[in-house]
Amino acid sequence: MTVCWIDGAPADALPVKDRGLAYGDGLFETLLVKAGQPLLFERHLQRLALGGRRLALNLDLALIERECRTFAVQMSEGVMKLIVTRGDGVRGYAPAVDAQPRRILQSSPLPLYPQENAEQGVRLFPCKTRLAEQPLLAGLKHLNRLEQVIARSEWSDAEHAEGLMRDTSGRVVEGVYSNLFMVKGGVLLTPDLTRCGVAGVMRGELLTLAEQANMPARALDLHVSDLQKADEVFVCNSIYGIWPVRACEQLNWPVGPVTRKLQNLVRGLLDI
């Protein structure tokens, strides 16, 4: 059953004058909840705080944290979606200086992804939709997501579990709802996200885990030619963890040892 709170109280309707609707003026986080706990919660809160600073949202992070923890206890298990908007507005783009952000929490059941996604790996759909380059918004999980909506509507078959997105300059950036990694010569590589893309919580966690395991890792500009030469490729997010990528169009990759090693580490975090 889906539960929803607005500003800490059960509700399922939002004032029409909310700027989240008018302009996508807000942020969101999608968190995995197990045993009444939001997982990787500190990282989600850190990204939210960064977004709040970049968009000059007056967020009460302590209140948000408390509310999320209480909500997670009540839902016990599933996916918790947190939306924060700039709150109500009047006509026009200028945000009111005293705008009161609105907090929206929604629960949904754990998604039922096929077990073979994590075991045998997935095939990526090569999206034609490109990501525009906007450094001011890059990395944030904001509410302006039309590019993802358009990209995700490019395929509907079950054969492709995710899509591969490039930016308008042709660089490989991410999946539609995942981050991308590749392994080359034992080095973990992931696209730089300073021009576009969402800096995923699982991506951040994997870079930290790699550092702790003395595994060299770098975020840098990557192209399809790098994918062609990669030894291993995988996608990740904070809900499903890691899926090896076995194919994208005519390219194929084996499920390799680095991917399996990181999958095992991540299972320890998510399968509590």
Added chain:
Amino acid sequence: MTVCWIDGAPADALPVKDRGLAYGDGLFETLLVKAGQPLLFERHLQRLALGGRRLALNLDLALIERECRTFAVQMSEGVMKLIVTRGDGVRGYAPAVDAQPRRILQSSPLPLYPQENAEQGVRLFPCKTRLAEQPLLAGLKHLNRLEQVIARSEWSDAEHAEGLMRDTSGRVVEGVYSNLFMVKGGVLLTPDLTRCGVAGVMRGELLTLAEQANMPARALDLHVSDLQKADEVFVCNSIYGIWPVRACEQLNWPVGPVTRKLQNLVRGLLDI
């Protein structure tokens, strides 16, 4: 007094699961209403229809037109804002094939812009915020408007009535809530909007008026160097009509004859 309808009935709140909130998955139009009539209504509907096709929204345009006309009669005078979203969604970017778009109509009073904006002209604030280049969304008045929110928060003084926005490659594109024109050697020039920007209803109307008046007009890539050499500069939208631009930073322009001629034509359209 503000009035709001959702799907044709008075309401002021919408379901939290609306994809307009979740992803900015929708479009809007802002129309001037005088004597119970939405002005330049055909052009607004045409842009909405184009956006609906580009986003694959299943819009009932005849119903939207009827509803807007009825709403305009009731409000009599003011600004009518129409939002259409993809409607309710479940978790995930993929739009349901049978998604039922939601229609939201809101009225607000006529804005009180200083009379001298139209008479003596305005000063533009030079926005640092650049527009990302995304041909898939260019021209549309969609709900992903964080760039405008950020740009509009760059200034709060009353000295600047509008901002000048460039794209990430440096081309001059538009105002934050207006389109931009310049006049050079008797030719009307306006930025090409195939990479970014909103193809304003008043911009379209002015290009048609120019054609009817045998005034040469072109949409093309323009740079700050073109602004420097311009004989006249003005901004426009479908609410206030035309404001001459007299300055932007150290640049200055006179209020010229082409601007005055077009202002007179537009007054005939808007001051009914």
